Amino acid sequence: MEFKHKPVLLKECIEGLNIKSNGIYVDGTIGGAGHSLEIIKNLNENGLLIGIDKDEEALQAAKLKLSEFSNFKLIHGNHDELKEILEKEKIDKVDGILLDLGVSSYQLDNKERGFSYMDDESELDMRMDKTKDFSAKDLINTYPEEKLYEIIDKYGEERFAKRIAKNICISRKQKEICTTGELVDIIKKSIPEKFSHSGHPAKKTFQAIRIEVNNEIEPLYNTVMTSINMLKPQGRLCVITFHSLEDRAVKQAYTAASRSLHMSERFTILRMWCSITWKNNNKKANNSIRRRTRRKFKSKKCKIKNI
Numbered sequence: 001m002e003f004k005h006k007p008v009l010l011k012e013c014i015e016g017l018n019i020k021s022n023g024i025y026v027d028g029t030i031g032g033a034g035h036s037l038e039i040i041k042n043l044n045e046n047g048l049l050i051g052i053d054k055d056e057e058a059l060q061a062a063k064l065k066l067s068e069f070s071n072f073k074l075i076h077g078n079h080d081e082l083k084e085i086l087e088k089e090k091i092d093k094v095d096g097i098l099l100d101l102g103v104s105s106y107q108l109d110n111k112e113r114g115f116s117y118m119d120d121e122s123e124l125d126m127r128m129d130k131t132k133d134f135s136a137k138d139l140i141n142t143y144p145e146e147k148l149y150e151i152i153d154k155y156g157e158e159r160f161a162k163r164i165a166k167n168i169c170i171s172r173k174q175k176e177i178c179t180t181g182e183l184v185d186i187i188k189k190s191i192p193e194k195f196s197h198s199g200h201p202a203k204k205t206f207q208a209i210r211i212e213v214n215n216e217i218e219p220l221y222n223t224v225m226t227s228i229n230m231l232k233p234q235g236r237l238c239v240i241t242f243h244s245l246e247d248r249a250v251k252q253a254y255t256a257a258s259r260s261l262h263m264s265e266r267f268t269i270l271r272m273w274c275s276i277t278w279k280n281n282n283k284k285a286n287n288s289i290r291r292r293t294r295r296k297f298k299s300k301k302c303k304i305k306n307i
């Protein structure tokens, strides 16, 4: 399947990164290299782009997209280990880092990846990194009811989390839950009819499971702190968040980082970052036209801060 992902807030990111042509830039979520292509266009032959992704299919797509350039290196890895990854490359500090958090359209739309509640037949999977063992199917069939409830509540903010967790446990006693369709049916049965009209009933639960399978939120605070510390003076960190859980972790890290700098450093070191969140502007959007809707997402805020 062709790797399709439209880079969001491209102009804002490129402006936010304020690219130096001979600088070192890290795209910690390279995906199909939509943002990276614009970054590398701004570099000269002394500049370097490091692209990281957990997903090997994304790295293949990125390699193709950047094929006319030579000053890049692609790394299969986790940006939560950015310091270790850069140490291995013998890089101490960088000029800019981009994190476009979450899942790509390609991952969502590719049935074989088992991320989508719009598809009935796919095996429950949702691993961004297919070299890891733990999948959505393992989670759904092994987590205790209380833990299922906790993650659906915390990462999905689903008001019927308790009923969904209970029904998953009842259902899996009869038969292992294997497909996205089976899980969608259980979720639909758990949500009272009168509440089932605002968006797809499985959306929040699927988001929660995906976040847990890929450990997307827990390390985020430390990842942002580490990224800030990996910047050269005047370096910039640009983070695109998709939902409030990511946004909260990123903002907390920004706040803590700005407090931890001494006054003297504030005057001598200028570090800049921009935090961007995007929000669905089309409230009536039907989830069945999700791909089209995603194009209608629009920048909600874009902040640049000096510390």
Ligand SMILES: C[S@@+](CC[C@H](N)C(=O)[O-])C[C@H]1O[C@@H](n2cnc3c(N)ncnc32)[C@H](O)[C@@H]1O
Pocket: 005, 006, 007, 008, 028, 029, 030, 031, 032, 033, 034, 035, 036, 052, 053, 054, 055, 058, 077, 078, 079, 080, 100, 101, 102, 103, 104, 105, 128
């Ligand atoms: C929203 S997409 C990025 C799309 C990209 N900016 C583009 O223009 O195509 C997020 C990508 O980050 C990857 N990813 C998510 N969490 C990651 C992590 N902790 N470490 C490395 N890659 C991660 C996903 O596999 C996915 O390919």
